[in-house]
Amino acid sequence: MVNAMPTFLNLPQRTAKPRRRGITHVLDKGLPVAEIAPLLRVCGAYVDVWKLGWGTAYLDPGLAEKLRVLDGHGVLACAGGTLLEVAWQQGAVEPYLQWAAEVGFPCVEVSCGVAPMSADDKRALIEAAADRFIVLAEIGAKDPTAEVSPAVWAADAAADLAAGATWVVTEGRESGTVGLFDPTGEVRSDVVDAVVESVGIGTTVFEAPRKEQQAWLIRRFGPDVNLANVAPSDALGLEALRLGLRADTFDATPGRVHVR
Template identity: 50%
Template sequence: MNTLVDGAPRPTEKTRSHGLPDFLSVPQRDPKPRQRGLTHVLDKGTPIALLEAFLDTQAHLVDYLKIGWGTAYIDPVLRERIALCSAADVRLCLGGTLLEVSAAQGRIAELCRWASAAGVHALEVSNGLQLLTPTEKARLIRTLAQDFVVLAETGAKADDVPVVADDWVRELEADLDSGADLVIAEGRESGTVGLYDTRGDVRADLVEAIARRLPLDRVLFEAPRKSQQVWLISRFGSQTNLGNVSLEEVLPLETCRLGLRADTAEALTTGGRRGA
């Protein structure tokens, strides 16, 4: 039978297309283009040959690839990187710091022209440097959303900035109202700011406040560490949107989503959420 224990269809066509087995009962994952269960990868300048090899085998697991910080501005093979992602049906997104620096220097129009000419389709609007007012950020999102997919991030880069749940939720809501396609809850590459304390532990009260007020299919939680990914999947299911994942952690993350790793196996395969 091609069904899961709970009656949901097993994605046999997808697994067979990749030469994968389909005899276990695992949570069903939406095929691309997905609206939930997104995996957002942080690319810190992966050599093109390695990126091509990665996408050849794992592109079906990746929805967004973010070129971190301002590395796109100095990447000599940017157009090749963009072409690889486009061919693999992976949306490439520029890092938010590049946009923040461009805004501070009054060069947003130049950034947009350059990004469009290069073939970039998604931009991150962040305020990690805390240089934008709420009005300026909202105006940027509205303007950029006319031509780009916009991922808008809430949270500061510094670990000494107070984290107030109500303030975060209001900013995330305002970003969606301004036209952002997705809103990002800051965790950085380190996983020690914003959503997390300096030890990397999840600020559960903040996450729960976000979940109460926003549609989770529009929220992407930055979660670079396995412990953070496991916490979020265990709490919200396999269809949770997760970001700032390193390339080498994409396949391990998918095992967490499917209950094929001890950390989530019980929750997802023996009466747990199943990612519904």
């Protein structure tokens, strides 16, 4: 039996699942389903999207059971963008999309981080995938030496949404030192502002694997900011961060405990 959350504290209002704003998107690097099931019994109420990173979904012998467990907790399973990029490179986009639909993925990620595709190629992939899936379109480069232009990111975000994506995901990688972040992990606030001004906060998902990055974004946009590349084991801690139940977002005003 799962105990209901107590109600004696004054906490920020959070959108309820299923939601499109305030999502927590976790990155699965290859967890066995035997570890996922007990984890979701604890934090499933706070997780919205579960990305099977890179091409791990193609290799996972427990994929069918993993997708069943995720669906049982109301969590959207998402195939990683690298897998689709490999399929595109090999001329196997339609077989990939058929496979993803048959095994039961409700979401796919469309990215252009490794394959040499053009912007038009990427938008065509989004359009093809959006007929059958919720599409998360990643913007920004994985290359740490690539120039980061707020104007380009803003334009790419708008174009990806126009092509049919549900969310645009800002590149930060699992390290939190690329794209949206400088090599030290500091947030590039000019990029954040440009993307949000272009497409709005509700459709922007920020890859933010580090606690200090998550806290910065929560303080900036409130508890219902969309955050991605969260470690599965950090999902419950992130919800505490959203609700001002950790020092990084605690409000010391007497009588209140909420996000600053």
